[in-house]
Amino acid sequence: MVWGELAWAGRGSGDLGVTERFQRQQRFSRRVLEHLDVRLDLRGLEHLGAGPYLIAALHEGIADVLCLLQLPLPMRFVARREIFGWPRIGPVITRLGHLPINPEHPLGGFRDLWRGTEAILGGGESLVTFPQGTVIGIQSEFQRGVFEVARRIGAPILPVALSGTHRIWEHPFSPTLRYGQAVTLSVLPPISAEEVQTGDLTVIRVRTRRAIKAAALAPGLPPARFFEPDRDGYWDGYRLDIDPDFPDLAHRMKAHRTALIQQTEQVLGGVRPLLRSRG
Known part of the structure; x- marks a missing residue:
């Protein structure tokens, strides 16, 4: 069922207009959420204006996309470039015009985000970004790129908190697909383009990060995902920063x-004399 709906969403030829893309994605999202029996609680819809926004959303898993698509806003998504090469999924998200970036190459990733955001918002659609850049857990830090781009193009930022989506499909930590999960999506008051352009971006980023995470951790909501390196691995080689509000x-x-850097230097220190002797 899921694959059939996904194929339908990406069917056709030629460029999709804003309205058609919005309708296809919403139908796909609604049908899959119904199939999975997701109990989605949408909060804070009174904060929504007409947009378009640069949406800064908390990130727990791929199911975040399904839930965000239930917001009454035409939108596209930023995603890791590697996902565009996945079988079945990659061709569809390419066809739907979503934005690939590579977070492990900060300069190129920022350039792609900047150009893509300008084009997408300029066409009347919002763009969903995940400032954490990872699904490991709520303790990951917010990167600066989203806020820098918003300032450069004069875009308002819409903060969105999600909690519970990781229980649906905890990829890449578990292959299990779970039905009947509760998810809360909370829209927070937007940050105006004027404030983004005139305020201290570090202050805005930290304040936004704390507000989104506080909303996700509010009492009575589905539990957020917490990162535990001994269980999940340390993700060496990936860009991963921990929120200083989680000091331990x-x-x-x-x-x-x-320790990893020291071990690498020790190995290189043992190899260099061998290389010199061979030279």
Whole structure:
């Protein structure tokens, strides 16, 4: 059922207009959420204006996309470039015009985000970004790129908190697909383009990060995903920063990376004399 709906969403030839893309994606989202029996609680819809917005959403898993598509806003999504190469999924999201970036190459990733955001918002659609850049857990830090782009193009930012989506499909940590899960999506008051352009971006980023995470961790909501390196791995080689508001985990990650660098230097120190002797 899911694959059939996905194929339908990406069917056709030629460029999709804003309205057609919006309708296709909403139908796909609604049908899959109904199939999975997701109990979605949408909150804060009174904060929505006409847009378009640069949406800054918390990230727990692929199911975030299904839930965000239930907002009454035409939207596209930023996604890791590698996902555009996945079988079945890649061709469809390419056809639907979503925006690929590579977070492990900050300069190129920022350039692609900047250009893509300008074009998409200029066409009347909002663009969903995930400032954490990862689904490992709520303790991951917000990157600066979203806020820098919003300032450069004069776009308002719409903060959105999600909690519970990781229970649906906890990829890449578990292959299990779960039915009947509760999810809460909370729309927070937008940050105006004027404030983004005139305010201190670090202050805005930290305040936004804290507000979104506080909303996701509010009492009575589905539990958020928490990162545990001993269970989930340390994700060496990936861009992963820990929110300083979680100091214990931030310290563990720093200690791990320091040890990894020292081990690498020791290995290189043993190899260099051999290379010199052969030279």
